Amino acid sequence: MALNTLSFCGSLRKGVGSDAHSNRLHGVDQQCHFSFKAKRSSSGICASSSKRGEYFSEKPPTPLLDSINYPNHMKNLSLKELQQLADELRSDLIFNVSKTGGHLGSGLGVIELTVALHYVFEAPQDRILWDVGHQSYPHKILTGRRDRMPTLRQTDGLSGFTKRSESDYDCFGAGHSSTTISAGLGMAVGRDLKGRKNHVVAVIGDGAMTAGQAYEAMNNAGYLDSDMIVILNDNKQVSLPTATLDGPSPPVGALSRALSRLQSNRPLRELGEASKGGSMHELAAKHGRGLMSGSGSTLFEELGLYYIGPVDGHNIHDLTTILARVKNTKITGPVLIHVVTEKGKGYPYAERAADKYHGVSKFDPATGKQFKANARTQSYTTCFARALIAEAEADEDVVAIHAAMGGGTGLDLFNHRFPTRCFDVGIAEQHAVTFAAGLACEGIKPFCAIYSSFMQRAYDQVVHDVDLQKLPVRFAMDRAGLVGADGPTHCGAFDVSFMACLPNMVVMAPSDEAELCHMVSTAAAIDDRPCCFRYPRGDGVGVELPPGNKGVPLEVGRGRILVEGERVALLGYGAAVQSCLAAAALLEPHGLRLTVADARFCKPLDRALVRNLARTHDALITVEEGSVGGFGSHVAHFLALDGLLDGNLKWRPLVLPDRYVDHGAPADQLTQVGLTPSCIAATIFNILGSWKSREALEIIFRN
Amino acid sequence: MSSTALAHSLPTSGDALRFSFPRSTRPPHSVSFRPRPAPLHLRSALNATVSDTPAALSFYELLGIPETGSLLEIKQAYKQLARKYHPDVSPPGLAQEYTQRFIQVQEAYETLSDPSRRALYDHHVASGLHLAFAARRHSRFDEEMEDRGEWKNRWQSQLSELKRRSVQKECADDMSWGARMRRERNGT
Numbered sequence: 068m069a070l071n072t073l074s075f076c077g078s079l080r081k082g083v084g085s086d087a088h089s090n091r092l093h094g095v096d097q098q099c100h101f102s103f104k105a106k107r108s109s110s111g112i113c114a115s116s117s118k119r120g121e122y123f124s125e126k127p128p129t130p131l132l133d134s135i136n137y138p139n140h141m142k143n144l145s146l147k148e149l150q151q152l153a154d155e156l157r158s159d160l161i162f163n164v165s166k167t168g169g170h171l172g173s174g175l176g177v178i179e180l181t182v183a184l185h186y187v188f189e190a191p192q193d194r195i196l197w198d199v200g201h202q203s204y205p206h207k208i209l210t211g212r213r214d215r216m217p218t219l220r221q222t223d224g225l226s227g228f229t230k231r232s233e234s235d236y237d238c239f240g241a242g243h244s245s246t247t248i249s250a251g252l253g254m255a256v257g258r259d260l261k262g263r264k265n266h267v268v269a270v271i272g273d274g275a276m277t278a279g280q281a282y283e284a285m286n287n288a289g290y291l292d293s294d295m296i297v298i299l300n301d302n303k304q305v306s307l308p309t310a311t312l313d314g315p316s317p318p319v320g321a322l323s324r325a326l327s328r329l330q331s332n333r334p335l336r337e338l339g340e341a342s343k344g345g346s347m348h349e350l351a352a353k354h355g356r357g358l359m360s361g362s363g364s365t366l367f368e369e370l371g372l373y374y375i376g377p378v379d380g381h382n383i384h385d386l387t388t389i390l391a392r393v394k395n396t397k398i399t400g401p402v403l404i405h406v407v408t409e410k411g412k413g414y415p416y417a418e419r420a421a422d423k424y425h426g427v428s429k430f431d432p433a434t435g436k437q438f439k440a441n442a443r444t445q446s447y448t449t450c451f452a453r454a455l456i457a458e459a460e461a462d463e464d465v466v467a468i469h470a471a472m473g474g475g476t477g478l479d480l481f482n483h484r485f486p487t488r489c490f491d492v493g494i495a496e497q498h499a500v501t502f503a504a505g506l507a508c509e510g511i512k513p514f515c516a517i518y519s520s521f522m523q524r525a526y527d528q529v530v531h532d533v534d535l536q537k538l539p540v541r542f543a544m545d546r547a548g549l550v551g552a553d554g555p556t557h558c559g560a561f562d563v564s565f566m567a568c569l570p571n572m573v574v575m576a577p578s579d580e581a582e583l584c585h586m587v588s589t590a591a592a593i594d595d596r597p598c599c600f601r602y603p604r605g606d607g608v609g610v611e612l613p614p615g616n617k618g619v620p621l622e623v624g625r626g627r628i629l630v631e632g633e634r635v636a637l638l639g640y641g642a643a644v645q646s647c648l649a650a651a652a653l654l655e656p657h658g659l660r661l662t663v664a665d666a667r668f669c670k671p672l673d674r675a676l677v678r679n680l681a682r683t684h685d686a687l688i689t690v691e692e693g694s695v696g697g698f699g700s701h702v703a704h705f706l707a708l709d710g711l712l713d714g715n716l717k718w719r720p721l722v723l724p725d726r727y728v729d730h731g732a733p734a735d736q737l738t739q740v741g742l743t744p745s746c747i748a749a750t751i752f753n754i755l756g757s758w759k760s761r762e763a764l765e766i767i768f769r770n
Numbered sequence: 771m772s773s774t775a776l777a778h779s780l781p782t783s784g785d786a787l788r789f790s791f792p793r794s795t796r797p798p799h800s801v802s803f804r805p806r807p808a809p810l811h812l813r814s815a816l817n818a819t820v821s822d823t824p825a826a827l828s829f830y831e832l833l834g835i836p837e838t839g840s841l842l843e844i845k846q847a848y849k850q851l852a853r854k855y856h857p858d859v860s861p862p863g864l865a866q867e868y869t870q871r872f873i874q875v876q877e878a879y880e881t882l883s884d885p886s887r888r889a890l891y892d893h894h895v896a897s898g899l900h901l902a903f904a905a906r907r908h909s910r911f912d913e914e915m916e917d918r919g920e921w922k923n924r925w926q927s928q929l930s931e932l933k934r935r936s937v938q939k940e941c942a943d944d945m946s947w948g949a950r951m952r953r954e955r956n957g958t
Binding site: 290291292294374378389393398 | 917918921922924925928929932933935936939940944946947948949951952954955
């Protein structure tokens with residue numbers, strides 16, 4: 068394919084070094100095969116591309132974007148310049164994410180929308196809210212954080228989501244979905260109460276619209292009639308990914324069909340073809356009917372939001388026209404603008420990928436290839452999925468439920484094997500839990516795979532619909548503990564606390580992948596009460612898995628001792644056991660033999676084990692990657708009631724600190740919170756009173 | 771909010787159109803009009819007989835009004851023609867044709883009296899209403915491109931309607947929370 072445009076204007080030379088300049092000329096001579104859809108070719112694209120690549124390999128110059136630090140620098144741009152800005156912003160986003168990893172597809176889909184919003188509105192006085200926040204990278208680039216993009220999702224760097232403490236332009240922190248309309252309405256009402264005149268714009272996706280909270284908010288918005296704008300970003304993506312292992316799949320839910328109907332003129336067309344040669348005005352009469360208000364827009368209208376759309380979300384002219392008109396209309400009440408976009412737009416590899424490059428690791432922009440480190444071991448997620456498949460093969464009553472997270476929970480694998488036994492309910496955790504409860508009533512064995520932090524949303528359903536009635540629903544909570552780059556919004560710190568306080572719930576945690584398989588089996592076997600198990604993000608430790616990933620049910624309420632020692636006992640819960648083992652290994656050469664035990668169950672607690680440890684050791688340390696109120700508290704509660712604290716026992720809990728841990732590299736986070744093996748060792752020295760010894764300090768600081 | 775939804779389908783006048791406009795093509799049972807002298811261009815429509823091929827007429831021609839006709843003209847024309855072609859007053863032997871004409875006139879009124887529907891109709895007339903005679907198979911891409919072409923018309927009329935509602939909200943006795951706060955803020 069020939070190159071579309073190649074211009075050597077003066078601005079190119081300014082930004083590009085001489086090496087690249089000579090490459091460019093060389094490239095022209097070579098007639099590189101470069102197919103690039105340049106709908107609106109921005110002036111001055113430097114096409115220094117590798118052969119056969121479908122995108123630039125070097126970042127093209129971005130003269131317009133370079134001149135914009137904040138949205139008010141955009142106000143005097145013409146439409147053509149805005150389009151050029153969008154193109155530059157797009158390439159800037161791709162190159163930035165290629166170096167840091169992060170969310171890509173969603174940001175690409177809203178480039179034009181972001182440009183249009185910042186052009187028309189006056190942030191930060193005008194409030195612009197981004198649902199979930201993973202599409203806010205272009206917003207961040209335009210609002211003074213472009214220079215910090217290389218620090219995205221890293222320790223002390225930019226957050227991957229909107230964050231109030233990071234910038235005035237981030238009005239509301241996000242990470243979980245479907246909160247924007249609620250928050251936006253709150254901001255609109257607050258503005259009204261304070262007598263201010265700014266605008267409030269809430270951007271929410273069609274996936275997030277599957278959650279109940281969006282309707283709660285719209286219902287209230289229609290009733291209060293406060294002026295605000297909701298932008299429905301419709302890209303036909305509900306689940307992550309909106310595709311199965313076998314290929315693209317339609318988004319789950321009836322709402323997506325309704326939104327699609329809004330977009331098409333199908334009824335007219337079908338009529339037109341059916342009545343070929345029919346009377347002109349009969350046809351014309353019919354085609355006027357029922358077309359303007361498609362069956363979907365009346366839903367929003369009935370809720371009290373004025374519907375405008377559909378609108379081409381990649382056409383800056385249309386977007387700015389509509390936004391400006393709405394902005395300048397004196398009284399609107401709540402308005403919903405239905406914007407149709409394409410996830411991954413503008414990056415050919417993303418457009419073609421089944422997951423639309425939703426979340427990527429570092430990649431090569433020219434080829435789209437991601438640099439994924441080869442994992443030595445299976446991830447906990449994959450291990451769980453395989454174990455569940457093994458259980459389902461043996462027992463036809465086993466079904467799996469997830470909330471739009473087929474990829475993240477590994478249930479895509481389960482769906483591939485058992486398509487009729489895997490239920491994706493959309494972003495609706497509350498419904499997922501009660502739905503599982505209903506299934507359990509009928510003798511089915513439901514496994515609800517919901518991330519620990521997303522389970523928070525369904526807590527009342529867990530308590531009231533499942534635990535109170537003692538229904539045997541199994542909860543598989545992935546992403547327990549710290550999660551690294553996603554930060555506190557995705558951190559699963561609280562699940563031990565909120566699950567273990569429920570009277571009927573069995574609460575367990577595996578210390579490695581093999582234990583995970585056994586716990587899946589145990590969960591399948593527990594049929595008279597609900598149970599849950601938690602496992603962390605990341606890869607397993609590499610232990611040998613049971614054949615076919617099919618575990619063996621454990622004895623409920625029994626832990627195990629891994630290493631026999633003396634004086635100090637480490638009682639770990641979940642993946643923290645690995646840190647305990649590592650701490651013991653650190654201290655062994657120095658003559659300290661620790662006992663390491665794996666509690667396995669927080670509820671019911673292995674009382675015999677705890678009693679034994681308490682009676683035969685001077686010190687007992689419990690370790691978990693959870694907040695206060697979890698495993699350690701249950702142990703303490705038991706120790707106290709059993710009289711075991713009335714003697715000389717020293718008991719210490721190691722838990723996550725009482726604050727939110729910022730995003731960063733997992734190793735950094737663990738160091739920050741004091742749960743690394745050397746921190747555990749330090750605690751032991753502290754207890755034993757020998758922490759000032761040179762040896763102790765060496766051990767701690769060397770590691 | 772439901773009152774404004776209805777406004778799309780019902781005539782907004784307060785005068786003596788006592789029957790509703792059902793979506794089906796059944797003629798209404800009772801009709802009452804206030805007679806008015808017909809404007810000149812309408813008389814030709816009134817004088818047209820049913821033997822004139824209705825298929826060739828556009829809605830405007832059917833009602834006998836210019837394409838730039840106002841809502842008032844449309845209403846007047848409709849009333850006259852409905853009165854003429856109502857099956858109850860048709861000459862003997864022509865009941866069927868008259869009924870058909872009546873239905874056509876009614877459909878014309880329904881389309882032209884609704885601004886957004888009228889806009890869509892005008893657009894299709896301008897593009898020759900080729901859809902009615904489309905022999906070729908539309909590819910999905912063509913369909914999508916056509917859809918997108920329609921979108922602009924749709925949202926343009928939606929924006930006009932929003933403006934109109936804004937004015938209405940200002941005057942109306944709106945008691946919603948938002949309206950009360952707006953009045954307070956504006957000092958009214």
